[in-house]
Amino acid sequence: MDSLPVINHTDPSTLSKADFTSDQDVRWCPGCGDYSILAQVQRTLPELNIPRENYVFVSGIGCSSRFPYYMNTYGMHSIHGRAPAIATGIKAARPDLSVWVITGDGDSLSIGGNHFIHVMRRNVDLQLMLFNNRIYGITKGQYSPTSEQGKITKSTPMGSIDHPINPVAIALAANATFVARTIDVEAKHLQSMIKRAAEHRGTSFIEVYQNCNIFNDGAFAPLSEKASKADHLLYLEHGKPMRFGKNNEKGIAMIGGCQPAVVDVQSHGEENLLVHDEQSEFIALMLSRFVRSEFPTLIGVIHAVERPTYDSMMAEQLKQAQQKGKDTIQALLDRGDSWEVT
Amino acid sequence: MTTEQLENVVIRFTGDSGDGMQLTGTEFTKTSAIAGNDLATFPDFPAEIRAPAGTLAGVSGFQIHFSSNAVFTPGDAVDVLVAMNPAALKSNLADLKEDGVLILNSEGFNKRNLERVNYDKDPRQDSSLSKYRVFDVDITGMTLKAIEELKLNQRSAVRCKNFFALGLVYWMFNRDPKHTIEWVEKKFAKQETIKNANIYALKAGYAFGETSEVFTHNYIVKKADIPKGRYRNISGNEALALGMMAAAELSGLELFLGSYPITPASDVLHYLSRQKKFGVKTFQAEDEIAAISAAIGASFCGSLAATTTSGPGLVLKGEALGLANMLELPLLVIDIQRGGPSTGLPTKTEQADLMLALHGRNGESPLPIVAAKGPGDCFYAAIEAARIAVTHMTPVILLSDGYIANGAEPWPIPSMQDIPKIDVQFRTEVEGFQPYLRDPKTLARPWAIPGVPGLEHRVGGLEKQDVTGTVSYDPQNHEHMIKTRAAKVAAVADSLPPTEVDGDLEGDLLIVGWGSSHGAIEAALPALRSNNKKVGHIGLRYLNPLPKDLKEICGRYQNVLVPELNMGQLSKHLQTELGLKVAEYHKVQGKPFRVIEIIEAAKRVLEAN
Ligand SMILES: Cc1ncc(C[n+]2csc(CCOP(=O)(O)OP(=O)(O)O)c2C)c(N)n1
Ligand code: SF4
Numbered sequence: 001m002d003s004l005p006v007i008n009h010t011d012p013s014t015l016s017k018a019d020f021t022s023d024q025d026v027r028w029c030p031g032c033g034d035y036s037i038l039a040q041v042q043r044t045l046p047e048l049n050i051p052r053e054n055y056v057f058v059s060g061i062g063c064s065s066r067f068p069y070y071m072n073t074y075g076m077h078s079i080h081g082r083a084p085a086i087a088t089g090i091k092a093a094r095p096d097l098s099v100w101v102i103t104g105d106g107d108s109l110s111i112g113g114n115h116f117i118h119v120m121r122r123n124v125d126l127q128l129m130l131f132n133n134r135i136y137g138i139t140k141g142q143y144s145p146t147s148e149q150g151k152i153t154k155s156t157p158m159g160s161i162d163h164p165i166n167p168v169a170i171a172l173a174a175n176a177t178f179v180a181r182t183i184d185v186e187a188k189h190l191q192s193m194i195k196r197a198a199e200h201r202g203t204s205f206i207e208v209y210q211n212c213n214i215f216n217d218g219a220f221a222p223l224s225e226k227a228s229k230a231d232h233l234l235y236l237e238h239g240k241p242m243r244f245g246k247n248n249e250k251g252i253a254m255i256g257g258c259q260p261a262v263v264d265v266q267s268h269g270e271e272n273l274l275v276h277d278e279q280s281e282f283i284a285l286m287l288s289r290f291v292r293s294e295f296p297t298l299i300g301v302i303h304a305v306e307r308p309t310y311d312s313m314m315a316e317q318l319k320q321a322q323q324k325g326k327d328t329i330q331a332l333l334d335r336g337d338s339w340e341v342t
Numbered sequence: 343m344t345t346e347q348l349e350n351v352v353i354r355f356t357g358d359s360g361d362g363m364q365l366t367g368t369e370f371t372k373t374s375a376i377a378g379n380d381l382a383t384f385p386d387f388p389a390e391i392r393a394p395a396g397t398l399a400g401v402s403g404f405q406i407h408f409s410s411n412a413v414f415t416p417g418d419a420v421d422v423l424v425a426m427n428p429a430a431l432k433s434n435l436a437d438l439k440e441d442g443v444l445i446l447n448s449e450g451f452n453k454r455n456l457e458r459v460n461y462d463k464d465p466r467q468d469s470s471l472s473k474y475r476v477f478d479v480d481i482t483g484m485t486l487k488a489i490e491e492l493k494l495n496q497r498s499a500v501r502c503k504n505f506f507a508l509g510l511v512y513w514m515f516n517r518d519p520k521h522t523i524e525w526v527e528k529k530f531a532k533q534e535t536i537k538n539a540n541i542y543a544l545k546a547g548y549a550f551g552e553t554s555e556v557f558t559h560n561y562i563v564k565k566a567d568i569p570k571g572r573y574r575n576i577s578g579n580e581a582l583a584l585g586m587m588a589a590a591e592l593s594g595l596e597l598f599l600g601s602y603p604i605t606p607a608s609d610v611l612h613y614l615s616r617q618k619k620f621g622v623k624t625f626q627a628e629d630e631i632a633a634i635s636a637a638i639g640a641s642f643c644g645s646l647a648a649t650t651t652s653g654p655g656l657v658l659k660g661e662a663l664g665l666a667n668m669l670e671l672p673l674l675v676i677d678i679q680r681g682g683p684s685t686g687l688p689t690k691t692e693q694a695d696l697m698l699a700l701h702g703r704n705g706e707s708p709l710p711i712v713a714a715k716g717p718g719d720c721f722y723a724a725i726e727a728a729r730i731a732v733t734h735m736t737p738v739i740l741l742s743d744g745y746i747a748n749g750a751e752p753w754p755i756p757s758m759q760d761i762p763k764i765d766v767q768f769r770t771e772v773e774g775f776q777p778y779l780r781d782p783k784t785l786a787r788p789w790a791i792p793g794v795p796g797l798e799h800r801v802g803g804l805e806k807q808d809v810t811g812t813v814s815y816d817p818q819n820h821e822h823m824i825k826t827r828a829a830k831v832a833a834v835a836d837s838l839p840p841t842e843v844d845g846d847l848e849g850d851l852l853i854v855g856w857g858s859s860h861g862a863i864e865a866a867l868p869a870l871r872s873n874n875k876k877v878g879h880i881g882l883r884y885l886n887p888l889p890k891d892l893k894e895i896c897g898r899y900q901n902v903l904v905p906e907l908n909m910g911q912l913s914k915h916l917q918t919e920l921g922l923k924v925a926e927y928h929k930v931q932g933k934p935f936r937v938i939e940i941i942e943a944a945k946r947v948l949e950a951n
Contacts, residue, residue, distance in 0.1 A: 077802030089639025321618035
């Protein structure tokens with residue numbers, strides 16, 4: 001790479017939210033959950049100690065995918081569903097960059113489902129934030145792969161007959177090494193997830209529940225409204241028993257040896273509650289099935305394990321191959337069965 | 343025994359796909375090249391990996407044309423046909439010349455094999471082969487005998503029969519088997535028995551020719567008068583891979599290939615995957631869309647990014663190609679055409695993706711297109727495509743085809759020092775930076791890659807304001823941008839070298855070809871010119887934009903003939919772009935042109951006027 005410019009990086013310790021705000025007007029509908037997510041990202045990046053010029057935000061197509069335009073970093077607003085593949089190329093070419101994929105539920109789970117799976121099983125070192133509003137926003141309100149069965153939309157006037165996709169379960173099935181969930185309105189929690197994801201080496205998947213107040217308003221209302229929130233949200237924390245409720249009175253325990261269930265902490269005993277272990281694949285798989293109404297919605301880091309990243313392994317193979325010394329193209333051309341015509 | 347001198351010979355080795363005919367052909371090719379012949383080859387293998395043994399679907403062939411003169415094609419008609427079984431005979435006999443040599447493997451002509459291909463009677467026993475010089479040789483039996491002492495199992499022993507056949511043909515053409523022996527020794531260095539078995543079989547075949555008195559003739563094909571220098575054999579796909587690597591070195595860029603396996607393009611991925619030593623990064627993606635997308639990502643980051651595919655894959659890449667066009671990033675998109683539509687004839691050749699390359703995207707999205715003319719030329723075509731891509735900041739489509747990809751030819755080894763460097767300037771200057779501020783000459787925008795402080799910017803597929811790159815829906819701006827992107831592609835023509843014309847520079851007929859038909863047209867030229875007719879030939883390298891001098895050159899001839907392995911795609915392109923009226927000649931049979939076909943098509947045009 002003799003042509004690459006020599007770069008003197010700027011000092012990342014002086015960065016603030018304003019440094020990450022581009023000069024573009026943000027054009028989401030007033031009240032859209034995307035605003036909060038943008039703000040939390042812009043707030044968190046200055047804490048990561050990465051020079052601004054090393055960030056690349058890549059997105060597909062959708063309301064959420066306009067995100068890169070609003071970030072004062074390098075960015076690419078690409079084509080529908082393909083951002084993970086583009087990001088893979090970016091990271092493979094330049095493992096030193098901090099790469100972020102911004103995508104929607106339609107973008108990454110319908111058209112881009114294939115790339116979504118493959119980026120995770122490869123464990124490319126990037127952050128993938130899925131803004132899940134359970135609707136197609138930008139195309140004006142058709143049901144999405146995460147919409148609930150029976151959902152009435154313009155394209156499903158009698159209700160959707162598709163069974164919804166479970167993004168966390170798919171990510172785990174694809175062997176994602178970091179899987180977390182959070183909500184647009186939980187600013188602090190969202191920030192902490194962004195930070196954890198950024199610190200993780202490998203594909204960090206964050207599902208962000210995002211309200212589309214135009215086409216699917218209130219999809220996550222029980223989780224975001226003060227009155228109901230505590231009874232519906234469980235904050236997962238590594239090493240901590242799974243508890244929730246207004247007075248932390250409810251918990252998750254295994255009943256009959258193998259069935260998770262919501263229990264009353266007092267009568268069941270705190271010591272008998274399930275303790276979260278981010279590294280346990282089995283706990284993660286079980287938690288990914290907490291989608292029925294009897295369970296609280298889990299937010300936090302569901303799974304986090306270390307596995308070599310695709311880009312580092314690619315770089316390592318190149319290094320190994322080059323250990324035996326440099327070769328020239330001329331030598332390669334000359335090699336093989338050749339003969340002299342005199 | 344007499345030794346006859348020949349100028350031109352075409353041999354075709356045919357057998358079941360498990361019979362090792364490709365290897366036999368390759369070895370014969372190498373030995374002939376070393377002996378100083380000019381040559382061209384045409385491997386032809388079935389689409390099925392292992393079709394049932396002995397069936398027509400499983401026939402594999404390798405044709406080589408070698409000569410003491412210049413060779414441009416693998417040859418129209420076959421002088422020597424080696425057929426290991428009835429299926430091979432049945433599907434290839436039509437191409438054997440009258441009085442041609444036909445070597446049959448007797449053991450292959452058993453009842454079962456004959457029935458499989460619906461021979462009611464053994465063709466060796468009726469008069470159907472009387473036009474040919476038939477040699478019914480117990481190849482399998484003699485092979486087994488020759489390697490008896492090695493005590494190989496029956497299956498492995500039978501597999502050595504291709505080396506017996508090769509040995510016999512080596513004798514027939516006075517070829518020294520030593521290069522093949524050396525190759526076997528290297529290849530099977532760790533498998534003593536297999537190594538010896540192959541060598542014994544080869545020598546036995548040679549000795550059989552020499553001693554059996556079955557053959558009354560053998561032949562000599564003298565060295566060709568080829569320009570001095572160092573040569574090697576090269577296939578189109580190998581040359582493409584080397585060309586991309588050379589382009590990376592010439593530009594100082596890192597090569598990144600995103601690809602998804604597809605016949606006949608996969609070999610380029612295979613070849614480049616082995617070149618990590620040179621810093622080449624290859625990515626086998628989950629599909630073609632991911633392959634080109636990853637390449638776009640790598641290009642955004644300053645790599646020389648490429649994606650290789652064949653027709654159906656290019657279709658899938660269309661949307662991302664549109665994105666690359668909007669982003670104005672350099673990208674090499676290589677389409678090794680095969681027979682279509684749809685899955686079509688995956689292992690056969692065609693030149694029918696030109697319209698796809700020109701127009702296969704939504705919206706107004708012109709792109710430069712270059713075409714390779716032959717195996718060795720792929721090397722230069724790849725460098726040229728890369729040069730255009732990085733100079734003008736645009737994706738470039740390079741068209742090759744199955745015939746070029748798998749065909750091989752002796753190739754003068756280039757010297758990297760003689761090839762001009764490719765000038766790449768990454769933008770680092772912050773002052774005055776605008777993502778879509780253009781170079782006035784090339785209309786290229788700056789290549790500003792992530793990691794450079796002060797140049798942070800966003801690109802995307804939405805229409806953008808010129809210069810600033812800000813998203814814009816302004817109708818006037820959109821039209822301006824459409825025209826600007828088109829002008830950028832048109833500007834490529836400014837730096838193209840003058841178009842080369844072979845043969846007569848004016849006169850009765852100009853044959854304009856592209857891609858792999860180059861060889862057949864070149865070979866047809868002498869026959870056409872010897873008739874008091876003035877005939878020229880252009881093998882077009884640049885299909886879009888067309889060279890500026892093309893129209894004027896075409897005007898110097900009474901007629902222009904465009905032969906193509908499609909239904910007239912270049913003809914239509916020339917008609918729309920240059921207003922040229924051309925005579926068309928089409929062939930879509932999954933096969934390359936035969937020289938005679940070009941000659942006849944040209945004569946029809948000449949005689950009609
Ligand atoms: C190839 C292609 N097909 C369809 C579309 C239209 N399209 C754009 S975004 C989208 C769905 C967006 O939904 P989601 O990803 O959930 O994003 P949101 O707008 O809700 O943020 C569709 C169908 C397109 N742009 N490209
Ligand atoms: S349509 Fe929905 S998702 Fe899109 S910007 Fe408006 S509120 Fe947000």
